[in-house]
Every structure is written in structure tokens, then in C-alpha cells.
Amino acid sequence: MPTNDPYAVLGVDRKASQDEIRKAYRSLSKKFHPDLNPGKKDAEDRFKEVGAAYGLLSDPEKRARFDRGEIDAAGQERPSQRTFYRQYADGAPGGGPQGGGPGGAGHAQAEGFASQEDLEDFLGGMFGGGGGPFRGGPGAGAGGAGGARFRARGPDMSYSLRIDFIDAVKGATKRITLPDDSALDVRIPPGTADRQTLRLKGKGGGGFGGGEPGDAFVEVHVQPHAFFTRKDENIHLELPVTLKEAVLGAKVRTPTVDGPVMLAVPKGANTGDTLRLKGKGVPAKGDRPGEERRGDQYVTLKVVLPDAPDAALEDFCRDWQPAEDDPRRHMGVGQKAGGRTEGAA
Amino acid sequence: MKTLAELAQAAARVRAEELELWVSEGWVEATLVETEWQFTEAAEARVHLICDLRHDMAVNDEAIPLILDLMDQLYATRRQLKALAAAVEAQPEDIRQLVQEAVTAKAKSI
Numbered sequence: 001m002p003t004n005d006p007y008a009v010l011g012v013d014r015k016a017s018q019d020e021i022r023k024a025y026r027s028l029s030k031k032f033h034p035d036l037n038p039g040k041k042d043a044e045d046r047f048k049e050v051g052a053a054y055g056l057l058s059d060p061e062k063r064a065r066f067d068r069g070e071i072d073a074a075g076q077e078r079p080s081q082r083t084f085y086r087q088y089a090d091g092a093p094g095g096g097p098q099g100g101g102p103g104g105a106g107h108a109q110a111e112g113f114a115s116q117e118d119l120e121d122f123l124g125g126m127f128g129g130g131g132g133p134f135r136g137g138p139g140a141g142a143g144g145a146g147g148a149r150f151r152a153r154g155p156d157m158s159y160s161l162r163i164d165f166i167d168a169v170k171g172a173t174k175r176i177t178l179p180d181d182s183a184l185d186v187r188i189p190p191g192t193a194d195r196q197t198l199r200l201k202g203k204g205g206g207g208f209g210g211g212e213p214g215d216a217f218v219e220v221h222v223q224p225h226a227f228f229t230r231k232d233e234n235i236h237l238e239l240p241v242t243l244k245e246a247v248l249g250a251k252v253r254t255p256t257v258d259g260p261v262m263l264a265v266p267k268g269a270n271t272g273d274t275l276r277l278k279g280k281g282v283p284a285k286g287d288r289p290g291e292e293r294r295g296d297q298y299v300t301l302k303v304v305l306p307d308a309p310d311a312a313l314e315d316f317c318r319d320w321q322p323a324e325d326d327p328r329r330h331m332g333v334g335q336k337a338g339g340r341t342e343g344a345a
Numbered sequence: 346m347k348t349l350a351e352l353a354q355a356a357a358r359v360r361a362e363e364l365e366l367w368v369s370e371g372w373v374e375a376t377l378v379e380t381e382w383q384f385t386e387a388a389e390a391r392v393h394l395i396c397d398l399r400h401d402m403a404v405n406d407e408a409i410p411l412i413l414d415l416m417d418q419l420y421a422t423r424r425q426l427k428a429l430a431a432a433v434e435a436q437p438e439d440i441r442q443l444v445q446e447a448v449t450a451k452a453k454s455i
Contacts, residue, residue, distance in 0.1 A: 036416065083386065085389055182435070206431070
């Protein structure tokens, strides 16, 4: 195997001097350094191969052992975790670090099209294969692979999208503006959850040479609502009611995601009592295909006193003799007078 | 992000004083956070490249800015070309075909 022979990799004679080996290495590393060859896919492998061969042959002791057959070339390869500069400079997400480029903008980030193969393949396809005119001049295209057009599926793209609470529950269509100023319409299905990822088939990067386009993946971030909260398929709401409404019972307007509805507050309702509005929750897929279910809205009542002091209420309370009036009896504090009065400011 | 001292230690082939000089020469970008230079991963990769140029390829320091400048131009051109390629690919099939034919015809006359 020629690639296993460090002499063949460096293209030097087995009797080559250290000087000749160093010269060969310098010339080959200039030729194959990946950062100086952004368009050559195999440059990195060749560069590492050359580096490994030089690592072996530049060390007289290792070279002698290799010549005696005590070690093989593969055993000497340095494990390299190195990231080359071209991976940053070649239009990867975030743009070029030096000189700046059209990188990912805002929240949208292209995951595809970052690998250099895409560009090479695209250009190869565009120029009819065989390396293109830049390398060989007119007629060089004939050396290509029979002019076969390169086809490849386009890259997938990832986006994130912030949507309102109500839109997530009821469904909506939202528009994302892409870094290139084009727009992508995203249909938010009813009942979409926070952090859910929607897949838009064929809405990613374009394919090459007639290949199908990639997909767009949209991660949805649902914004909290001012008074609704969501727990799975149900919506929860804390609804303030007046003392009078609680004591006497009333029909009160209550917000739901579908708009206000009348809710019957029963006579004698109290803070913490929970009422259910059936079918006013979050739409969800049923257990059987095609079956649609919908959660409920739970309304927890909260009895509130008037914001401003009310003279009539004060008068009423002064004269009022309730039958049972110690809501703190389970806390083990008696009715008897005693203890210091601690006023809160 | 790495500080100058961390990067000098990680890169092994460059001393902290040299790194400082490279930043001031504009070979590598770094951000000054309070009193410390901070290097991104991209800057770190670039430092490795400069080390390769100096040590493995015996490029002398006079020639390094020239190489970096040409390289930056090459990458900028590639990014533009990529944007162009993506724009062409986003077109309908018939327009892509026209562009391709035009490019092929132009390339033959070069």
C-alpha cells in the first residue's frame, strides 16, 4: 500500500538524507495545507498523511526502526483533533472571523451549506464536472466524468420562532424572514407546545443539480400569557370575583382563548374554588387517527375586596355577627385576646 | 475563548510575546476584555495556521502578512461565491438552466 509507506507519501528515496526529507515535507505541506486549499476536500487527509510521514522519517531513531520493520507507518500517526482555520473562514455559520462575511443573521442560522463540499459540488455540477474551466482551461471538461450532472439534496436549515400563547393554542401562520430577505411561512398547528420543533418538508436549502431541497426545522418558543397558563391540554386561569358575586352567586364574563364566555359563579363561592369550562382548553390529537380532542379550561376563583375603602361595606361588617368567623382555627391559635399586636405597615 | 496565556500554552509553538505582536500586526484578531486579550476558536485555528507557515513551511515573517491577506481574499471570494450559488439554486429550474448555460459559455471563452 503506497499510502502506508512514508517514503512514498513524501516522494523520497529510501536513502534520502534528512535534508531531502525536510525539503520534501516543506514543499508538500505548502501544497496540501487545508487552509491554503479550501476547495480541495482531500487536502486535510493528505496534509495529515504528509505530517505523519514526516513525523516518522524526521526522527532518525523511528526511521531506523521503521526501516528494520519494527514499527509500521500507521502506528505513528498522531491523533489530531485539530480544527483548521478554513472551517471558520469558509462561510461557516456566524461568518468569517477576519474580514467578515455574510454569516447567519439574527436568530436564524443556516446549518447546511457550510461544508465546502457543497460549494465544490455545486460548481462542479454547474461547470459540467471534471474540475471546471478554472483548472484546465477550454476542453478540460472532457476529462470529467462524462459530464454527469451532480445531484444532491439541499441542506436542512434550523430556525427558531417566538409565538403568542393564543397562537400556539389555536394555531396560526407566521412568517419568518430569512437572512437573505426571503420569507418562509410557517403553519403553527393548533395545540403546539413550547420548544416543539416543526418540520417543513422541502423548505430548507435548495438541492443541487435538480436534487430535492432540504427541510426547514423551526423550534417554537411560546411566550407566556398575561393571565392564562397551560398545563398539557388544559388551560388555567385565576379569576377575580367581588365579594358580592361570591356571596350571592353571579354570571360573570370570563376570558377564554376563544373569547369571553359567561361563567356561572355559584352562590357562596370562595377563593380557591375551581370551575371547569369544558372543551375550552388546548386542541390535541386523539388516540385514534383523525380523532380530535380538546382540553378544558379551569377557572380558579379569587375573592377580592374593592380597591378603595367602601363605607357601606364597613358599616355592614361592623354590625354583622357571623355564625362562624375563625378561618384560623386549624392553625392552633385561639380566639382569646392576648399576644402582641404586630402591625404591618 | 482563550486568553493569550492559555492560547500560548495550547499552541506550544508560539510564545505569548509573539502572539501579542501578531495581534498588533493584525495577523490575528483578539478582543480586549478588561486587560486580557481573548481569542475565539477561529483565531486559535488561525494561530495554528501561522505556526504551520513559519515552522513547517519555513515561510519567513515578511511573507506571512502577504499570505494571510491573499488567503482572506480567497475566503471572502468563496463566501460571495457561495452566496451566489445559493441564490442561483433558489431559482426555478429553467432559470438555473439558463444561468448554467451562460456560465459554461463564458467559461469556454476564458
